[in-house]
Amino acid sequence: MLAGLQMSLGMIGTxxxxxxxxxxxxxxxxxxxxLIIAAITCCIxxxxxxxxxxxxSGQPSTGRxxxxxxxxxxxxxxxxxxxxxx
Numbered sequence: 552m553l554a555g556l557q558m559s560l561g562m563i564g565t566x567x568x569x570x571x572x573x574x575x576x577x578x579x580x581x582x583x584x585x586l587i588i589a590a591i592t593c594c595i596x597x598x599x600x601x602x603x604x605x606x607x608s609g610q611p612s613t614g615r616x617x618x619x620x621x622x623x624x625x626x627x628x629x630x631x632x633x634x635x636x637x
Contacts (some may be wrong), residue, residue, distance in 0.1 A: 572584060572588075575587070
């Protein structure tokens, strides 16, 4: 049910985005429209990247993971998965 709701909302978003894109493509051309959309997407992505805080330190994220793996997490990777042994 949740997958169907997600698909429905995605399709509604696609339908709502069609009219503004068609208008801008008719006005300034399709290449300029896509360049503007790409620039807006990059700005939003950059804003999200710099606004998220690192969970462990509470500081803004630098984009690099400074946490090292604990011995427990390394051992869990070495265990057989899904009943398949090596």
